Amino acid sequence: MKKIILLLLALMLTACSFGAPSELDKNRQTWQDAGITHYRFSLHIGCFCAFRDQMPLTVEVQNGEIVSMTYADGTLVDKTDPNYETFSQHATIDRIFSELEAGLKGDADEVTVTYDSAHGFPSEIYFDYIKDAMDDELSLSVSNFEALK
Numbered sequence: 001m002k003k004i005i006l007l008l009l010a011l012m013l014t015a016c017s018f019g020a021p022s023e024l025d026k027n028r029q030t031w032q033d034a035g036i037t038h039y040r041f042s043l044h045i046g047c048f049c050a051f052r053d054q055m056p057l058t059v060e061v062q063n064g065e066i067v068s069m070t071y072a073d074g075t076l077v078d079k080t081d082p083n084y085e086t087f088s089q090h091a092t093i094d095r096i097f098s099e100l101e102a103g104l105k106g107d108a109d110e111v112t113v114t115y116d117s118a119h120g121f122p123s124e125i126y127f128d129y130i131k132d133a134m135d136d137e138l139s140l141s142v143s144n145f146e147a148l149k
Helices: 002-017 023-034 085-088 093-107
Strands: 038-046 058-064 065-070 110-115 122-129 137-147
Touching: 002 110, 023 093, 023 110, 038 085, 065 085, 093 110, 093 137
Parallel strands: none
Antiparallel strands: 038 058, 038 137, 058 065, 110 122, 122 137
16 A cells, blocks of 8 residues: 555656646747847856956857857957967857756755746856855856847
8 A cells, every 4th residue: 555655655756747837938939939040139148257247248159059149349259369278168058058957956965047038048046056165156147138140
């Protein structure tokens, strides 16, 4: 009898997890449904990093690939820039969604997010990777979003 009760409980819990889509899923679907393949936005990466005074970056993306990134002063961030790899991890909306999903699945102890009401992409994310550690926090802010032709 205990086994049957445990089995039923497990089935009910499993069924609950397949219920309504999460906030992340709904917003990702909104983004995908928009069908925007060419866009530009300002990206502010907030962290205890040497490059924080060079934010925000202006990023242009086409077909999921980074077309260009420029610092706040207009200087191009090219592939030889020591920060290029770090920036490129966050430089498309799809990559930001992936990073958010990883954080929500346990890569971070705390995650808060605000989504863009029109397009569904995360417009503000705050990650605290280790709750009791200092200087491990990361924030991503997407602004000035513009769909391009």
